[in-house]
Amino acid sequence: MTEYDYEELGLVAGLEIHQQLDTATKLFCQCPTRIREPEESTRSLTRYLHPTKSELGEIDDAALEESMVDREFEYLAYDTTCLVEEDDEPPHRVDREAMDVALEIAQLLDMNVADQVHVMRKIVIDGSNTSGFQRSMLVANDGEISTSEGSVGIEDMLLEEESAQRVEETDAGVRFSLDRLGIPLVEIGTKPDIRSPAQAREAAERIGMLLRSTGHVKRGLGTIRQDVNVSIADGARIELKGVQSLDDIDDLVRNEVRRQVELLDIRAELNDRDASVGDPQDVTAVFEDTDSGVIRGALDSGGVVQAVRLSGFDGLVGREIQPDRRLGTELSDHAKRHGAGGIFHTDELPAYGVTEDEVAALREAVDAGPEDAVVIVADDPETAELAIEAAAERAETALDRVPEETRDANDDATSRYLRPLPGAARMYPETDVPPVTPDESEVETPELLTEKVDRYQSEFGLDAGLAEQVAYGQRWRLFEDAVDRGADATLAAQTLESTVTELRRDDVPVAHLTDDHFRATLELVADGELAKEGVPELLTALAEEPGMDAAEAAEAAGLGSAGEDEVRAAVSTVVERHAEQVAEEGMGAFSALMGECMGELRGKADGDVVSDVLREEIQKRA
Incomplete structure (x- = not known):
């Protein structure tokens, strides 16, 4: 992967960390924060969403573009789903537990807490909220964290409701699940102080450690998401959404820098060629007898083929700007937003069943010369027209600048176009929820996980590796409780971390084990009624028969301590x-x-x- 001189390029980056809080109930109702399986759904409801104007009469660009795609949103409801989640009842007051956790986080980030917290509505019409907006509130601002490359300022921290879980695409639109909607979520935004990919990852890791130090954040896939804002001096601010893994952040930043550098080089080359973008036109006749499966399928379904000439673009549409992604991929991303399957362009043709003769006829039909490229879309008439116009608009932008936009992070650390950057026009006050006056004195600053590791070594005699395993794990409270009850610290730590991992690898249903199972097992060892070597076998028995008492299970398995x-x-x-x-x-x-x-x-x-x-x-x- 290319490593640039990021200082010379003027790299500026910032993070937005979205972390679900592990509270008993949701942010604006009393429903549980437990994630359900779609098969548990008992009913569903549908919504059609459209943008509304802000208090100043403006409509957000991102919401407006989203509304151009006509979709039905279906929501899976459960036996715990309430009227607030369905948007059939006003929200309740802000959950006190969630606010307290947010205040703990503010203290760890050295932030200034607001004197009064007001709830705002943020327009979101991609279906992820039944109401068409997300409720959000500014809790604190102006904090700071340290990294090896210098300090990174924390701009603000918001407490907001999590969106609904996307389950699948449907013929009519998108299916969501309401189990996740409304789970308390903190959004932490850094200042644009990050100057390298490595620093972006280190800052994210530091914030993640601070969040986990509270002991009140959810763990596991999808419970934390990172957005990364990236720009270079002559490029544009890009918001990379939905980064699931910390391991991907530095590569995502590198790839985005490369994308912007390549787009700027393409712009310079296009300007040297005096390039331009023509008007879309119908070229269906060129492909009347085509053997291309994609085009043939569209035509046989009553579709058309739309084309646009990109004068001076020859060889540049197929130029790679990220690994396995090209300028043509960017055009295709915009076309897909309007329902098209994608585009074909002459830098990659003949291919996909399109012949050399058809390429020649296509060029002639749109009056394209040797230095020109041609883009085509085959689909139903309305989709083809909207898609080719979107591709043409993106090509037009390539002549002038790197566009500001929101992009979706791919699994391979590349990204794809998602929508325009949102603006302030999507925010307006929430009138159904009274303001909150936070009181920092009611919460204590949590012990950092790094401090916990040191304490476990000095106080309990754990080695560094085991101390870190326990402190960063999800059972540190149980570990401390077991030791307070007389359990050997090393045995307790090994049991809760290493032993459980080994049993899981052996397909033992360890998810059935409760805190009480672990406490009782360790107490049997401490009382001399169970040898420590019998712990794995007893936990296995309890996992397979969760209703059994630990002492009874040990006796049934013949695990009593031998004299x-x-x-x-x-x-x-x-x-x-x-x-x-x-x-x-x-x-x-x-x-x-x-x-x-x-x-x-x-x-x-x-x-x-x-x-x-x-x-x-x-x-x-x-």
């Missing part, structure tokens, strides 16, 4: 069984026999005790 006589009898049996080997090898037979002794006792005895007895028995016979 010294029982241990010595079992070890003696093993040693007698291998008397000849012991006579020949002496202590050299220890390792081989140790495993067999532990198996004989089936986890009922501590390994250190078995080891000591085995050494004694071998020495007697050696």
